[in-house]
Amino acid sequence: MESLKIFSVLLLTTTSSFVALSAASRWSPPPPPVASAGYTCDKYPAICTVAGSVNPNCCKTCVNLNKDNLNCGKCGMQCPSGKQCCKGKCVNIQKNRSNCGACGYTCLNTDHCCSGICVNLKTNILNCGVCGNKCGLNLNCCDGEIVNLLTNKKHCGGCQNKCEKGNACSNGMCDYA
Numbered sequence: 001m002e003s004l005k006i007f008s009v010l011l012l013t014t015t016s017s018f019v020a021l022s023a024a025s026r027w028s029p030p031p032p033p034v035a036s037a038g039y040t041c042d043k044y045p046a047i048c049t050v051a052g053s054v055n056p057n058c059c060k061t062c063v064n065l066n067k068d069n070l071n072c073g074k075c076g077m078q079c080p081s082g083k084q085c086c087k088g089k090c091v092n093i094q095k096n097r098s099n100c101g102a103c104g105y106t107c108l109n110t111d112h113c114c115s116g117i118c119v120n121l122k123t124n125i126l127n128c129g130v131c132g133n134k135c136g137l138n139l140n141c142c143d144g145e146i147v148n149l150l151t152n153k154k155h156c157g158g159c160q161n162k163c164e165k166g167n168a169c170s171n172g173m174c175d176y177a
Helices: 002-025 045-049
Strands: 084-086 089-091 112-114 117-119 140-142 145-147
Touching: none
Parallel strands: none
Antiparallel strands: 084 089, 112 117, 140 145
């Protein structure tokens, strides 16, 4: 019975000390581990599910579902060859106007994405009217049409330079004889 009294007093003293220590120091449990603190998913797979983590746990590996080509949008969703994971969707960055050449790079309203470069199909001599349609020697791209500026009456010497009705375009000049 004496040992029970000693144990009870010891327990009461320890509990009282802990409560007093907790109240005095505002003790709280340590924060959950974060990947930037050196914790890795292979050793601590739950790191990916910690509140505030941007990376879910796919196959016991932290991944970014917005960028990972092997887990695009959800675990195991692999982007096909030629496509890139942009904001959780597989897109062709060679043709996508909202992700032209790289995720998030958006072409202007008048431009199209050709081979990962934003171009104006109405004026670009390498992509005239459609991607890959190249103007030949001494030809130009006017309004998306390949024209010869030396002989075209609608584009004589330059785009939109129209010859008057009945006049010819010769050597890039209207009614030159």
